[in-house]
Amino acid sequence: MSGHVTKSFYALVKSDSDKPPLLLRYRSSRRFILTTICVAIFTDIFLYGIIVPVVPFALTKRARVAEKDVQHWVSVLLAVYGAALLASAPICGYLADRSTSRRLPLLIGLLALAGATLMLCFGHTIAVLVTGRLLQGISAAIVWTVGLALLVDTVGQKEIGQVMGYISISMSVSIFVAPLLGGVVYDRGGYFAVYYMAFGLIIVDIILRTVMIEKKVAYRWEKPDGLTVLSGPLAREKVASSTQQGDPHPGSGVDIIFSESIAATNGNRALSGSPLALDDPAIAPSGRRTAPILISDGPVAEPGSEPNLNNPSECSPRVESPSASTVKKASRWPSVIVLLSSRRLLSALYCALMQSALLTAWDSVLPLRVNKIFGWQSLGAGLIFLPLVLPSFLAPVVGAFSDRYGSRLPTSIGFLLATPFLVLLRLVDHGGRSQVVILCVLLACLGVALTIVMTPLLAEVAYILEAKEKHHPGLFGQKGAYAQAYGLFNCAFAGGMLVGPLLAGALVDEQGWGTMCLTLGVLSVVSVIPALLFTNGWIGKKWKRRKTEGDQGEA
DSSP states (O other), X not given: OXXXXXXXXXXXXXXXXXXXXXXHHHHTSHHHHHHHHHHHHHHHHHHHHTTTTTHHHXXXXXXXXXXXXHHHHHHXXXXXXXXXXXXXXXXXXXXXXXXXXXXXXXXXXXXXXXXXXXXXXXXXXXXXXXXXXXXXXXXXXXXXXXXXXXHHHHHOSTTHHHHHXXXXXXXXXXXXXXXXXXXXXXXXXOHHHHHHHXXXXXXXXXXXXXXXXXXXXXXTTOOOTTOOOOOTHHHXXXXXXXXXXXXXXXXXXXXXXXXXXXXXXXXXXXXXXXXXXXXXXXXXXXXXXXXXXXXXXXXXXXTTOOOOOSOGGGGSTTOOOOOTTTOOOOOSSOHHHHHHTOHHHHHHHHHHHHHHHXXXXXXXXXXXXXXXXXXXXXXXXXXXXXXXXXXXXXHHHHHHHXXXXXXXXXXXHHHHHHHHHHHHGGGOOXXXXXXXXXXXXXXXXXXXXXXXXXXXXXXXXXXXXXXXXXXXXXXXXXXXXXXXXXXXXXXXXXXXXXXXXXXXXXXXXXXXXXXXXXXXXXXXXXXXHHHHXXXXXXXXXXXXXXXXXXXXXXX
């Protein structure tokens, strides 16, 4: 029986170039890829949060740590995760942008996550627990950088805001559900019951990531509507015939030809599966505007090969290759340096750090606050986060708005809207039903404001790279830099997750609840400035463009 299941699963995930994989259309669909990435992000954050109630027990009962040292080692384990994520995110992004497959890094990240969970489950020493947290941080870096880059590859930039809305939902729900379920299951089922949930979710994640097929891989067997795919002598004959007849668009009707390896006619430049324009001087007369095409003397694909197409939109017949005169060489500087030289991206990273800090600051202070003034125990302390998380289901709507109107308006309004609610939370200073209502309403309003900020920021990263590539074609080379850009975004968000709880906890201990709320409000209103000035590009250019258009209209 087990052998039959194994063979069936192998047939599902493995296929050669002659026979399309089973259920290809569904496994490579945008909906399935989006579901896979959402589950991957949910799993990563869920496994991070689910063990929070278990860590103190693991330290005292299994690692034999003294009670007086538990708080210290809990802080160390939190810091180790953040440090691993911050350090590995740029590296993971760099490697992912140079890989021919997004799926392989995702599977490697899943192996790291499974290994980390096993170490945390069965570890009896501090060294094993710290190593497990390091692997968790590395896994998180891989999932976020590669997963978000894969979504850009799949849907393109025009709808990325709406898609990132679903990512925000999976992230927010897992942040809320993980510690709550971890505490309840640990209380009712014991230590290992918590990890049974974790391993069950990992199995689901393994199946989805293994079964998923990237769009660029699926195009070996399934082409977009209206796309003619040729290879070998027939393709060259079609191109040569069109060129000799003086066709202004030689190769029309032959939009893309897949190839395992393609050599330009000058024999010195090898292209591996990348789109080659017919207006390249090596193929067609200079200045001739042509359709994108790949030319191959061999078969469309070989078993085990992957077309080296970094963006599925390049496989669309609607895409036009730029002329040779407009294509520029890749920057001599590393892509990370080029990205960090952008004021627009630096502003987005700052805003991401602040949004993360304002959202996660409550993790360290809110449970203690409701216990102190309302007498709530662990269940009530977990449920109080529900008003803060529920507004995240509005994220796809916010994303669709940013796709249409840009990220500047929602990001700026979100920070501005969050300010009064952060400050008013200082009014929750005594017990009573009315105070519970006030707290829940203020947290819900704060959740709406932070949701308005988060989703456009996720999409802003894709918008920035699109704008840079538009003005400087080839700036990031053939592979692009989406994974590296989202690696930097991941660093900023992780930095906020690290700074927020520490800052809020220190302020409450030293200055009190009221000062903490006021400080967070000030940080929020200050964040409006970079969001307004630099999101969607320097606002001065927009005003200058409007003035120029107005002067032309008057003339």
